Amino acid sequence: MKQIISMDQRGLLFRDGMFQKILGPGRYSVGNFLGQRTIAVYNVADEFLPLHKLAVLLEHPALKQALDVIEVADDEIVLLYEGGNFKQALKSGLHAFWKSGIKREYKSYKTTDVELPPAINSQIRDHEALKAVTTVTEVPSFERTVLIINGQVERLLEPGKYYFWQSPINVHTKSYDVRQQQIDLSGQEIMTKDKVTLRLNLMCQYRVVDPLELYKNIKEYKEQLHIVLQLILREYVGNLHLDELLEQKDQIGGFVVARLRERCLGWGLEFQSAGIKDVILPGEIKTILEQVLQAEKRAQANIIRRREETASTRSLLNTAKLMQDNPLLFKLKEMEHVEAISQNITQLSLNSPEPLGEQLARLFAARQPVE
Structure with missing residues (x-):
């Protein structure tokens, strides 16, 4: 039986399972002549991936001389370039490639550096072969992202695309929306100073201005902000009678914003405005207030009517005096x-x-x- 090895191939001759030599292009006999002869054929353009353990085969000087051997450490990534073009990323371990007319270049990078260096351009960064050894974080224009490495805050990532090596180092990111946001308190049941229980709907607008401070100082800031708003609202309403609250409800926005700036100092938030959306009164209180309002309007109408009658009488009196004289x-x-x-x-x-x-x-x- 004949085995043909072409120009872009190399062969390994084994006799009774033992490596004998490297075979170049040509025609070779295989079979049971002087022992069981087998030939394993490999393409010189591909990585050498033998069926036998590579480290054992490399003990043969001739084979080791015919190969480019690259040993990649656990904290390294090696990028393989062929003819100046990126081909693949080599992970930790032992790798070998046939020496041939293909010009190969190997560039080693430490994964302990976490981020890919600027020398690796954007085309290579987005190459499909590199995705297996990198992770990508993209920060949109309306966000800022905190970079955390091994539990320590490293820096703030501005809008853009960031690439990190996959490694035992724990790389974590936390993103914050820096656009104007609104938090709503709905159906807050609060008792006034004169023991009237009512429900309030409050809104507050704010913006994240310092994501680093927010990450360092506050966990789940939206939940904590919700609680602080509740306490401020109870403080304001609890010190006013119902009539005072209804008269001064437009002033609560300034009070809430001022209190938030005091209590949330160092949170990295900017509070812009706040205000009461709705005041929901109990049914009986609402009925009483409607009756009071109707009585006030009737009294105002009576005053206006009496004022008009007085003016009319005064006009008639003046006319009568003129005609008499x-x-x-x-x-x-x-x-x-x-x-x-x-x-x-x-x-x-x-x-x-x-x-x-x-x-x-x-x-x-x-x-x-x-x-």
Whole structure:
């Protein structure tokens, strides 16, 4: 039986399972001639991955001379380049490649450095072959990310893409949204100073301005912020009577923001605004307040009506005084009334020989009281 080895191949000759020599391109016989002869064929373009243990085969000087042997430590990654182009990443262990016309270059990097060095460009970083030995963290424009290495805060990652070696070193990241955020307290049941229990809905707007301080000082900051807001709201409402609260509810925003800045100093948060969205009263209190409001509105309406009546009476009195002191004005006013009355009369019969004007004046004139 013949075995053909082509130009881009190499063969290993074994006799009775023992390595004998390297075979170059050509035609070879295999079989039971002078012992069991077998030939293992390998492509020189690929990594040498024998069926036998590599370290044992490398004890043969001829084979070791024909191979590029690379030993990668546990804290290393070796990048293989062929013809100047990245080919693959070699993990810890023993690796071998056939010496041939292919120009190979091996670059070693310490994984204890955690981040990939700038010398590895973006095309190589995103290469499919490198994904098996790296992890990627991408920080969007609206976030900031805290980098933690072996439990210690290392630094703050600005928006961008970051690559880390996979290694026993524990690399962890914590991201924070730095856009304006809002926290809502809904249905908070609180008792006022005069023992009235009501429900409040509060909103507060804030922003993360120092993610490093926030990570170092506060765990689960949203939950803690929720509790602090509850306490501040109870402090404000508990010191006011119901009437005072309803009158001053627009002032609670400033009070809450000021208290938050005091209590959350060093959290890395910036508090921008706060305010009451709803005040929900008990049914009986709501009914009483509606009755009070209706009574106040009726009282206001009565005051306005009396004011208008007084003004009208004062105007009539002034007119009467003017007519009393001025007969001509009285006569003109009298003729105005005659004109107004005449507009509603369709037919009028006068039988006196007196002039028409005198008869009409006497007809509509007010009767003077007899002294």
